Amino acid sequence: xLSNTSTxxxxxxxxxxxxxxxxxxSFITSDSxxxxxxxxxxxxxxxxxxxxxxxxxxxxxxxxxxxxxRRFPEVRxxxxxxxxxxxxFNLVPEGWGGCVYPWISAMAGAYPWLxxxxxxxxxxSDEALELISTSFCNFKVLVLSSCEGFSTDGxxxxxxxxxxxxxxxxxESEVDDLSGHWLSHFPDTWTSLVxxxxxxxxxxxxxxxxxxxxxxxxxxxxxxxxRAVSLEKLHNLLCRAPQLVEFGTGAYSSELRPDxxxxxxxxxxxxxxxxxxxxxxxxxxxYLPAIYLTCSGLTSLNLSYATIQSPDLVKLVSQCHNLQRxxxxxYIEDIGLDALAASCKHLQELRVFPSDPYVVDPNVSLxxxxxxxxxxxxxxxxxxxxxxxxxxxxxxxxIARNRPNLVCFRLCIIEPRAPDYLTLEPLxxxxxxxxxxxxELRRLSLSGLLTDRVFxxxxxxxxxxxxxxxxxxxxxxxxxxHVLSGCESLRKLEIRDCPFGDKALLANAAKLETxxxxxxxxxxxxxxxxxxxxxxxxxxxxxxxxxRGSPDSRPESCPVEKLYIYRTVAGPRVDMPPFVxxxxxxxxxxx
Amino acid sequence: MSMPxxxxxxxxxxxxxxxxxxxxxxxxxxxLKATELRLGLPGSESPExxxxxxxxxxxxxxxxxxxxxxxxxDSGKWVFTGNGGSDVDLGKNGALFSPRSVNxxxxxxxxxxxxxxxxxxxxxxxxxxISAVNGHGVAPAAKAQVVxxxxxxxxxxxxxxxxxxKSDEDxxxxxxxxxxxxxxxxxxxxxxxxxxTYSSYMELSSALEKMFSCFTIGQCGAxxxxxxDGMSESRLMDLLHGSEYVLTYEDKxxxxxxxxxxxxxxxxxxxxxxxxxxxxxxxxxDLHKSTVISGxxxxxxxxxxxxxxxxxxxxxxx
Numbered sequence: 004x005l006s007n008t009s010t011x012x013x014x015x016x017x018x019x020x021x022x023x024x025x026x027x028x029s030f031i032t033s034d035s036x037x038x039x040x041x042x043x044x045x046x047x048x049x050x051x052x053x054x055x056x057x058x059x060x061x062x063x064x065x066x067x068x069x070x071x072x073r074r075f076p077e078v079r080x081x082x083x084x085x086x087x088x089x090x091x092f093n094l095v096p097e098g099w100g101g102c103v104y105p106w107i108s109a110m111a112g113a114y115p116w117l118x119x120x121x122x123x124x125x126x127x128s129d130e131a132l133e134l135i136s137t138s139f140c141n142f143k144v145l146v147l148s149s150c151e152g153f154s155t156d157g158x159x160x161x162x163x164x165x166x167x168x169x170x171x172x173x174x175e176s177e178v179d180d181l182s183g184h185w186l187s188h189f190p191d192t193w194t195s196l197v198x199x200x201x202x203x204x205x206x207x208x209x210x211x212x213x214x215x216x217x218x219x220x221x222x223x224x225x226x227x228x229x230r231a232v233s234l235e236k237l238h239n240l241l242c243r244a245p246q247l248v249e250f251g252t253g254a255y256s257s258e259l260r261p262d263x264x265x266x267x268x269x270x271x272x273x274x275x276x277x278x279x280x281x282x283x284x285x286x287x288x289x290y291l292p293a294i295y296l297t298c299s300g301l302t303s304l305n306l307s308y309a310t311i312q313s314p315d316l317v318k319l320v321s322q323c324h325n326l327q328r329x330x331x332x333x334y335i336e337d338i339g340l341d342a343l344a345a346s347c348k349h350l351q352e353l354r355v356f357p358s359d360p361y362v363v364d365p366n367v368s369l370x371x372x373x374x375x376x377x378x379x380x381x382x383x384x385x386x387x388x389x390x391x392x393x394x395x396x397x398x399x400x401x402i403a404r405n406r407p408n409l410v411c412f413r414l415c416i417i418e419p420r421a422p423d424y425l426t427l428e429p430l431x432x433x434x435x436x437x438x439x440x441x442x443e444l445r446r447l448s449l450s451g452l453l454t455d456r457v458f459x460x461x462x463x464x465x466x467x468x469x470x471x472x473x474x475x476x477x478x479x480x481x482x483x484x485h486v487l488s489g490c491e492s493l494r495k496l497e498i499r500d501c502p503f504g505d506k507a508l509l510a511n512a513a514k515l516e517t518x519x520x521x522x523x524x525x526x527x528x529x530x531x532x533x534x535x536x537x538x539x540x541x542x543x544x545x546x547x548x549x550x551r552g553s554p555d556s557r558p559e560s561c562p563v564e565k566l567y568i569y570r571t572v573a574g575p576r577v578d579m580p581p582f583v584x585x586x587x588x589x590x591x592x593x594x
Numbered sequence: 595m596s597m598p599x600x601x602x603x604x605x606x607x608x609x610x611x612x613x614x615x616x617x618x619x620x621x622x623x624x625x626l627k628a629t630e631l632r633l634g635l636p637g638s639e640s641p642e643x644x645x646x647x648x649x650x651x652x653x654x655x656x657x658x659x660x661x662x663x664x665x666x667x668d669s670g671k672w673v674f675t676g677n678g679g680s681d682v683d684l685g686k687n688g689a690l691f692s693p694r695s696v697n698x699x700x701x702x703x704x705x706x707x708x709x710x711x712x713x714x715x716x717x718x719x720x721x722x723x724i725s726a727v728n729g730h731g732v733a734p735a736a737k738a739q740v741v742x743x744x745x746x747x748x749x750x751x752x753x754x755x756x757x758x759x760k761s762d763e764d765x766x767x768x769x770x771x772x773x774x775x776x777x778x779x780x781x782x783x784x785x786x787x788x789x790x791t792y793s794s795y796m797e798l799s800s801a802l803e804k805m806f807s808c809f810t811i812g813q814c815g816a817x818x819x820x821x822x823d824g825m826s827e828s829r830l831m832d833l834l835h836g837s838e839y840v841l842t843y844e845d846k847x848x849x850x851x852x853x854x855x856x857x858x859x860x861x862x863x864x865x866x867x868x869x870x871x872x873x874x875x876x877x878x879x880d881l882h883k884s885t886v887i888s889g890x891x892x893x894x895x896x897x898x899x900x901x902x903x904x905x906x907x908x909x910x911x912x
Binding site for chain 2: 089091092093094149175177203230284307308356357358360361390415417419474499500
């Protein structure tokens with residue numbers, strides 16, 4: 004009987020018609036599940052690849068456009084990420100790479116029915132945008148997150164040619180803002196807009212064009228305006244779009260005029276479905292009450308550009324009983340976070356940004372106490388980003404014990420290597436408690452004074468940790484070794500200004516093939532070690548990023564400025580700029 | 595445009611302290627071919643640990659760079675206490691520069707009020723006890739500003755720079771600009787300069803000289819604007835060429851400070867002049883009335899008081 008089961012299962016696999024399997028697979032949407040399905044057997048691999056509609060490429064250099072289009076011929080939706088995360092903080096030199104054009108070009112030929120493109124940290128040229136607009140007749144969704152390299156001319160192409168466009172989301176991209184005319188290129192017959200986010204644009208778009216656009220878009224759910232849209236005009240838009248779910252204001256300031264206020268308040272109260280608000284640049288506090296009527300329905304509030312003080316913030320936030328996500332400046336202070344903890348019992352995500360990150364002395368009264376209060380009062384809190392100027396092990400331990408359900412914990416103590424301000428000890432114990440109690444922790448960013456010990460805790464207890472960010476921490480290679488030899492789930496590791504060198508890296512070289520990427524800058528990894536890694540591990544690209552000239556011109560023991568290692572099936576890059584070097588299998592230095 | 599933070603590393607530290615360490619490590623003969631990792635007890639990895647932060651301290655305590663180095667003493671226009679008096683003494687009060695009085699003797703009470711934390715990154719000067727912590731030897735950050743730290747996206751930085759909390763519509767906005775008004779007594783209008791486009795006091799003084807020279811050689815007539823009452827053309831010329839003008843500014847404590855005491859690279863100078871959170875926050879002082887008028891720090895070219903004139907004559911200008 005036992006020897007028959009294997010033949011039985013093979014028969015079963017073969018006997019299921021492909022259509023049935025395809026239908027079953029269509030319910031499997033998660034990428035990792037899809038990947039697992041494709042590994043079962045050859046026929047499943049074939050069926051799965053023909054019916055995969057959505058692909059996520061976490062690193063644009065891990066795979067080539069050709070490999071993608073050859074394996075998955077029927078893709079409708081693509082998401083691609085380019086530069087490493089530290090590019091957000093200017094650590095990746097200009098011109099490093101991440102150009103999307105080759106992808107668009109390949110997909111233009113292979114996927115004429117492509118509907119969605121989502122890009123993050125990629126260089127997108129106007130030519131790429133124009134190619135998108137003319138290649139995909141059914142194109143619906145364009146999301147450009149932290150991208151750069153394009154101008155409003157490129158947007159004009161998209162506006163003019165994409166008749167089926169539903170989503171245009173430019174979140175935090177750097178756009179060469181030539182003029183606001185591009186918006187007028189949307190044809191009057193186009194009525195399918197669902198989501199528009201132009202918050203990152205500087206120049207003014209034609210307001211009448213915007214008004215007409217909103218008026219003819221009955222499906223509009225998300226509208227995020229840019230700063231240039233004045234407050235007096237908001238009610239025009241809101242009245243025309245009472246079905247809005249997410250709204251981002253422009254500059255929220257105006258002379259105090261009762262008619263403006265009452266128009267605005269009326270318009271807001273008309274939006275009964277409103278769940279998310281953002282924008283709020285240049286806030287005049289007197290106008291805040293205009294949104295009070297929406298507060299009880301709000302689940303998401305982004306006040307991270309709102310330079311209003313704690314009392315106004317408290318008045319606002321304590322009315323938002325259903326709030327799940329709050330982004331705010333440290334003007335909220337400890338006292339405001341106490342109020343938050345008391346009022347917002349459904350809070351899941353909190354981000355507190357620094358209003359004045361470059362001065363030494365605190366300009367506001369925001370300390371570790373605020374975060375502890377929120378961790379106590381908000382049982383569903385799972386994601387934290389917190390900038391502050393002092394922290395203690397006791398506070399971190401309290402947070403860890405209060406919130407074992409934390410999934411993302413990013414703490415930035417503004418001064419590098421700042422110790423526990425009470426005991427002057429390193430913060431090893433505090434972060435150790437975080438990884439010990441928060442067993443579901445997937446993302447962690449460290450700061451403050453840390454020895455190698457914290458990495459021992461992280462390595463052994465951070466079993467589900469997928470992304471780890473380290474800065475100005477550790478004492479020796481032992482620290483890095485703890486992380487690389489532990490952390491079973493680690494995918495992304497980014498390190499800056501730590502005394503980590505060759506030994507840990509070389510001893511754990513195999514680990515690098517199980518991760519998406521490793522970034523190290525201002526550390527002590529020698530060029531010789533990079534060469535060794537590049538030679539021994541052909542499935543990795545070992546990129547040395549060094550603006551001081553060829554590493555061959557210096558001794559091999561000389562540390563490299565920056566190092567970016569990632570696994571790839573696409574081989575070495577062909578588009579490297581002059582300051583990036585990789586090493587061939589024959590140890591030849593390739594530029 | 596030059597980036598003063600990276601080029602003028604007056605403390606002498608390289609941009610990446612960690613690299614200095616590793617060069618030292620390399621010179622101790624770490625063999626790259628020996629890839630085995632010794633996993634001894636923490637602390638047994640002595641080379642890295644010992645050098646980790648101690649090296650940095652060594653660099654900092656060795657940095658003594660008087661302001662005199664930054665100023666070319668040839669220009670008779672500049673008055674400052676000549677010698678490099680900015681002793682770096684981390685041990686005592688942790689300040690990277692000690693406050694000096696104008697006449698150099700240290701007896702002047704006014705300047706001692708202002709012990710300003712030098713740079714955003716050199717925070718430990720204010721907490722001297724930290725340097726003795728547990729032997730971990732916290733190294734005061736060497737640079738005025740570290741690239742990419744704190745980790746804030748450019749989009750956010752630019753947005754905040756354009757809209758500081760209490761905004762003043764007058765001054766030009768944008769991250770990377772530090773505009774201040776400069777007024778010369780007797781000149782019919784003020785000028786604005788972006789301090790960040792200059793990399794030394796000399797450059798600034800030349801630029802200001804050019805800007806205000808028109809008022810001294812009768813060109814005000816060309817603008818059609820008369821000089822202020824009580825200030826004749828020749829008097830201005832005398833003042834300018836007679837080296838009796840000094841550049842002063844008013845700091846947070848409302849003290850009149852002589853420009854040039856603090857090394858140019860110390861961006862903290864601009865903290866004093868302009869609240870760092872916005873280049874727009876400051877107080878403008880009208881020399882004639884000595885009252886606060888409105889929101890901008892102003893640098894004034896003002897005539898020397900008699901007691902200072904005597905000082906100039908006797909002290910060395912290098």
